[in-house]
Amino acid sequence: MSEQSPLDLAEGDPFGPHNLPYGVFSTPDAPEHRRVGVRIGDHVLDAGAAAHALGSPYAALLARPTLNPLLAAGRTAWRDVRRALTAWVTVPAHRPDIEPLLHPLDTVTLHLPYEVADYVDFYASEHHATNVGRIFRPDGDALTPNWKHLPIGYHGRSGTIVVSGTDVARPHGQRKAPTDPAPVFGPSVKLDIEAEVGFVVGTPSALGSPVDLASFEDHVFGLFLLNDWSARDIQAWEYVPLGPFLGKSFATSVSAWVTPLEALTAARVAPPERDFPLLPYLDDADAEVPGGFDIRIAVALNGQLVAEPPFAGMYWTAAQQLAHMTVNGASLRTGDVYGSGTVSGPERDQRGSFLELTWNGTEPMELPTGKRTFLEDGDVVTMTAWAPGPDGVRVGLGEVTGRIVES
Amino acid sequence: MSEQSPLDLAEGDPFGPHNLPYGVFSTPDAPEHRRVGVRIGDHVLDAGAAAHALGSPYAALLARPTLNPLLAAGRTAWRDVRRALTAWVTVPAHRPDIEPLLHPLDTVTLHLPYEVADYVDFYASEHHATNVGRIFRPDGDALTPNWKHLPIGYHGRSGTIVVSGTDVARPHGQRKAPTDPAPVFGPSVKLDIEAEVGFVVGTPSALGSPVDLASFEDHVFGLFLLNDWSARDIQAWEYVPLGPFLGKSFATSVSAWVTPLEALTAARVAPPERDFPLLPYLDDADAEVPGGFDIRIAVALNGQLVAEPPFAGMYWTAAQQLAHMTVNGASLRTGDVYGSGTVSGPERDQRGSFLELTWNGTEPMELPTGKRTFLEDGDVVTMTAWAPGPDGVRVGLGEVTGRIVES
Structure with missing residues (x-):
């Protein structure tokens, strides 16, 4: 009798020996x-x-x-x-x-596969930043003047990073529509996702010593899918002038699997053309290894595909984000995590948040189960992804999933 | 022969047995x-x-x-x-x-007396927020519409919190004056301080369980002086729309001494009258213990007193900040640190930053050693403070000091 070994994988298994997360x-x-x-x-x-x-x-x-x-x-x-x-x-x-x-x-x-030290979230998709700018600041320019000169980011809450599969309690908080006379308190009515790729730092760096673009692979161990859950109503009311806080800090879900950068050599791609000259510490025009990763993300709501954000098109790369994060001398610690920012492509079905997919709820998604804007209690959001591997085989990224529960 | 014991302290020693940091x-x-x-x-x-x-x-x-x-x-x-x-x-x-x-x-x-988990910095002085609003947003209202409805805060970098006495390397970064055609890179030319009081969390809380106002003393162990070093030129260019990042993340200095809340019972004072009704989770009108602390801070530049910020006048209290930080279900960990935000009083010599003391460099301080705006290499900034203790004895807070070095 011959039983098949778990090591005898089907041809093209995205979690074959070329992957090993x-x-x-x-x-x-x-x-x-x-x-x-x-x-x-x-x-x-x-x-x-x-x-x-x-x-x-x-x-x-x-x-x-x-x-x-x-x-x-x-x-x-x-x-x-x-x-x-x-x-x-x-x-x-x-x-x-x-x-x-x-x-x-x-x-x-x-x-949760690592102890998180600091957590930084970036904002590196031009399509996402443009969409959000149009929605949140309709009277201003979609992109702020700094956007194409530096990778905008901010620190998030490390202590509420949870592993895929953890339920997410709907956060309570303050919200105030422009027409409301005063803020009201209650469960968020605009609970959203952000489809992102996260990176985890292995090798620390010393305080006062910036990490240059070429040292990215010396410091960053691997990457994973990340869902930066966002309460848009809380965020919109709180975020001026010091940025997002409670609209984000209730939970950030990460995949249980970290894909080492070494598994993604075949997935490296050049980032988009840059519209403005970059300062030397961010200028990757002559990089030996292209800074982008050709990762194709799929976002499903209750099993229904709702978006396919393409990571290859991100304006700012992970290496640029690391160089920027440390250029002021800030040190890195083992376990530092940073997110790419929401991945959105130019097409409507490539947007990595419901804020964008439904244009802040004004253009509901038409799903087989009915019209949908933001997340309802009981909803399950699952992100999966793959990248090109050696010899045309796909490298699967571990999924990140979470269910919304009443709080 | 009788030698004096180190335990025979002078009467009124601010570090007597009533203090014990x-x-x-x-x-x-x-x-x-x-x-x-x-x-x-x-x-x-x-x-x-x-x-x-x-x-x-x-x-x-x-x-x-x-x-x-x-x-x-x-x-x-x-x-x-x-x-x-x-x-x-x-x-x-x-x-x-x-x-x-x-x-x-x-x-x-x-x-450094504790391992820092998450670090949050608030913005709780009305005088400071008003001054900064006038300087950074001269065309808008000084306070944003949310300011009196919630304690505005953001996450900072835990990994670059350093103990008092650590040298601070002048950060490099991007800056762009409104009249500059493009950003330039170099050492910050507007390096500043922020005189704050920090709080450290002892008892953790569970994800999904807000910590109410009355539970402040169950979770927070003590407080200390904190200097949130700030590069104003880097900050001004980067902070819209997601808040301060590299303008702050290079270093935050904390005192080596944590004063337990129990030593500060006599220093509790009522916060200022609030101008707007507060939502129930922030409403401390009926608090058993007044939310404020009557802490008198002194800021010295190279040994010269430059400001005496009064902590008693902070609009938002530490208990309100803790309640706000967790109202969305975010959990607390042992070692979480949060800063009050810059302490500034209504008088010019009560401002807790050089940004305010010199009105963004346009009104230099007249010191015995000459005119000064922002920090120069070699400058030493030292903050000290005291609070009323039992029987009229002062409770001394441990100093926080740091020297600026070229990077």
């Missing part, structure tokens, strides 16, 4: 025992146990409850660990050791 | 051995060693490299530890045990 998992028999897992197909490899079984020097780094020790180990370690993992899941001689350490994905619990 | 220190013989210290006069008591010597159950909590375990222990533990410390430094029978554990302040190194 990292997460943190536990099993029902030991729910407190969190450790690093690596996804292969529909299974999770207990990476620390595999390293131990195969005598790898990285066993101690992988048998940990978060990815932070691996993140802090630096680029050489990232490359070595990835090379070892690739061998473990592809070399037939390792199968007897590896197969018992594979857990079906639907039997494990996935946890 | 907490910090983290090390000594030159063991620079890696960080542990909790309590300031008494000009000495630091090794709190963990004292607890051990006297058989206190809190020895393990105090012999730690940060205050976080004590912060996380909660209000009952805070009260018990403070009661024990008070006895140790006042009951004569304890002197033989305690005196050997006192280190002269000028022989120890003081460290």
